[in-house]
Amino acid sequence: MVPIAYYLILAAILFSVGVAAFLIKRNIITIFMSIELMLNAVNLTFVAFSHMWHQVNGQVFVFFVMVVAAAEAAVGLAIIIAIFRTRQTLNVDEINLMQS
Amino acid sequence: MQLALFLIFGAIAVAGAFNLLLQRHPINSALSLVVVMMSLAVLYWTLGAEFLAAAQVIVYAGAIMVLFVFVVMLLNAGEEERTRGSRMAYIAGFPGAAAIFCLLSFVFLTEREAFGTTELGQYLGGTISNIEQISTLLFTKLLLPFEVTSVLILVAILGAVVLARKEQ
Numbered sequence: 540m541v542p543i544a545y546y547l548i549l550a551a552i553l554f555s556v557g558v559a560a561f562l563i564k565r566n567i568i569t570i571f572m573s574i575e576l577m578l579n580a581v582n583l584t585f586v587a588f589s590h591m592w593h594q595v596n597g598q599v600f601v602f603f604v605m606v607v608a609a610a611e612a613a614v615g616l617a618i619i620i621a622i623f624r625t626r627q628t629l630n631v632d633e634i635n636l637m638q639s
Numbered sequence: 640m641q642l643a644l645f646l647i648f649g650a651i652a653v654a655g656a657f658n659l660l661l662q663r664h665p666i667n668s669a670l671s672l673v674v675v676m677m678s679l680a681v682l683y684w685t686l687g688a689e690f691l692a693a694a695q696v697i698v699y700a701g702a703i704m705v706l707f708v709f710v711v712m713l714l715n716a717g718e719e720e721r722t723r724g725s726r727m728a729y730i731a732g733f734p735g736a737a738a739i740f741c742l743l744s745f746v747f748l749t750e751r752e753a754f755g756t757t758e759l760g761q762y763l764g765g766t767i768s769n770i771e772q773i774s775t776l777l778f779t780k781l782l783l784p785f786e787v788t789s790v791l792i793l794v795a796i797l798g799a800v801v802l803a804r805k806e807q
Contacts, residue, residue, distance in 0.1 A: 548744050552656070553653070556659070559660055560668075562728050568714075576656060576672060576675065589686075598688050602691065603788060609792070609795075614799050616799070617802035
């Protein structure tokens with residue numbers, strides 16, 4: 540059977556790749572997707588620990604994280620659409636003034 | 640068999656994550672993220688969280704990622720360009736992520752005997768199903784957070800509609 544540490548290391552790999560993508564990419568939608576990747580890595584950590592302690596509390600927390608991530612994705616994408624409507628660009632390097 | 644499932648779908652998840660990082664067009668990144676979420680659903684199932692595996696496929700891969708693909712196609716996002724800011728970010732981004740990964744894996748590997756191993760299947764011996772466990776906890780002790788999250792979703796819907804509306 541698989542040691543729980545392997546699941547945690549896999550979650551750590553996914554989280555670090557999410558952090559790297561957040562810092563490196565310049566397209567704002569890709570940056571937002573890397574946030575979702577980080578949230579998924581944390582969800583995997585929660586489920587692994589919930590299996591370790593033989594309790595279901597970790598899974599309920601993952602449920603709430605999914606709900607909050609869905610709400611955040613909806614509002615964040617609406618903000619991105621609003622930004623695109625005024626700036627006509629999706630490059631974060633060009634969205635650097637408070638007034639265009 | 641659990642080791643085979645973990646290795647195969649863990650490798651697919653890591654490959655999808657690296658593909659998100661290395662692709663230039665955001666639609667390729669979105670599709671690789673869908674691959675990551677599907678393989679994470681299989682990993683949740685091997686950890687005994689069947690309800691969460693189904694919820695991951697339905698909510699994350701079926702609703703949130705579809706929303707992302709809609710927005711990518713609506714805004715007609717093109718390929719990324721190599722600007723001065725992106726080259727500087729390469730210098731700071733990779734070492735930062737590597738530092739975070741080294742810290743986390745050091746902590747997890749030093750404590751690996753304390754974590755134990757997994758058993759495939761129900762950890763309560765199959766007497767209570769996983770969805771009954773979650774619903775017993777969610778609707779008795781955690782009823783207030785459940786209702787508060789429904790208010791949160793309502794507020795998010797209103798905010799998204801107001802923000803994405805056409806200016807008049």
